[in-house]
Amino acid sequence: MTRAIVHMDLDTFFVSCARLQNPQLNGIPLIVGGGERGVVASCSYEARYFGVRSAMPIRMALQLCPQAKIIKGDMELFSNKSHEVTQIIEENAPLVEKASIDEFYLDISGMDKFYGCYKWTNELSNSITKETGLPISFALSVNKTVSKIATGEGKPKGNLEIPQNMVQPFLNPLSIRKIPMVGEVTFNLLSRLGIRNIEKLSETPAEVLQSLIGKNGLELWKKANGIDNSPVEPYRERKSLSTEHTYLQDTIDIEQVKSLILGMVEKLAYQARCEEWLVSTLSVKIRYANFDTENQQRRIPYTSCDHILAKTALELFHKLYNRRMRIRLVGITFTGLVRGTYQINMFEDTEEMMALYQTMDKIKNRFGFDAVTRCGGRTLKSKAGNIISNPRAQFIDPKNIE
Incomplete structure (x- = not known):
């Protein structure tokens, strides 16, 4: 049986929640984050047009988009809206994994025999938007990696379906940055070797990638070839x-x-x-x-x-x-x-606090917790x-x- 894995991602989640509370924020460049010394937690598509991105210092964001309006985040509101969406999905989907505050994986394999996987997912996304007021994008494919990449390509309010025979044609022209596990260091390393799109990466022997990157080389090669057997792990509130x-x-x-x-x-x-x-x-x-x-x-x-x-x-x-x-x-x-992976409260803390957490964790990772x-x-x-x-x-x- 062909797997049917859905990735659902709430569009500009923090911004959308803020706009629900204050409709006057609709249609303007909006940044959710801390003060002048803070960082961008989220930004609207109007602000992204000017080059503003998440985790960017507020000062830099204002240089790119001086007309942007900055508001503080309300984590209580965000948590409550996330729980609302979670409840709707869990009431309808047979197997759900909550990947983050605004991301979900659904395994609906076999549902096409009775209803149609794409039609069912589309109706679920419409229900979420209708009941919560939050826009959501989704993609349906054969595994978690392809569906996540497809969701990113379909935003905002995208609803893509990538069947098995279209996985490689879909992936090939994309930048290797689109693969979730490719960070800045890996991208720069592969770019120097002329590997910049997924097609080139998929054609590179797995042994070569292992020698370059280490143990993650084989996993990266699999993802470039549309191979991902990782299961959708049920979300359990009681994990501790x-x-x-x-x-x-x-x-x-x-x-x-x-x-x-x-x-x-x-x-x-x-x-x-x-x-x-x-x-x-x-x-x-x-x-x-x-x-x-x-x-x-x-x-x-x-x-x-x-x-x-x-x-x-x-x-x-x-x-x-x-x-x-x-x-x-x-x-x-x-x-x-x-x-x-939000390591600090982006709505209250500063760039210095971000740097402090990252530095302390790096030291602990290298020398042990008590370092x-x-x-x-x-x-x-x-x-x-x-x-x-x-x-x-x-x-x-x-x-x-x-």
Whole structure:
């Protein structure tokens, strides 16, 4: 049976949500992002006409398009609209993978026998737009790679179908940049060898690509030839990342407990970024010395940023800890995960914050998690054996730290 894989992508999602709230923003160059020192989280097609792109510094975007209107993003609104779309798709599609806040893969293989895959998908996209007011593009093909590339080519409001016999003719003339796994470094490397379109890449022996790129060379060759057997993985809201710490001796040192919570959150957030997860629910658990266990959780806008998650975790801890008793265990859990790579809050943070996160993650990737951490998340011990629970509040002589 021929596979039928649909990729659905909400068009300029953040911009579309903002325009739903304020119709006066329709038809004008619009940028969703932070202040003058921030970056572009999303931009309208009117702004893209002038060369504005996502992740571009706001200052540069305004140089390209001085007449653009800049608004701050409302992540609560974006999260709610994303959940609305998710519910509609899950109610209708047999197998759904939520790839990010605004992207979905659907496996509807076999449906053509009863209804017609393209007709069904087109009606679903119309229903989404009608019920949520959000424009959406989709492409139907034989695997995830081809359908994703086709969605990008069909935007905005595109609805393409690429059958098996048209996969290679469709891919061949496109730039190798269109392949999802090709970044700037890979593109520059292949360009120097004269490999700039997918047809040339598909004709290059897989062994040559492996010698040039490494283990990803074979995978890249497969994608260039329209081969992708990766399954559509069902989206499960209950996927989680969690960690717990049980004290050898029950403690009432609240500053030390908060320091531990910061360290636990930082480690889980780093894991989430490495695995490309965004978190929408955070919960904190404490167990008292008498084994009474209490939990608090809060739904938050999708994020994988330490400073946002840490602030929420501490607020939940303060709500939880309402007895003057010793603590036996502390736990942190991230749930409501979706695939995504937004590493910081683009609507509030600056270019410097982006650079800081990227640099810290690079150092951790190379030298290990403990190579660089936030000072507030470290529990330091002096050579005398004393715990320095709040290193930010005092000067610490490095000679006294183990």
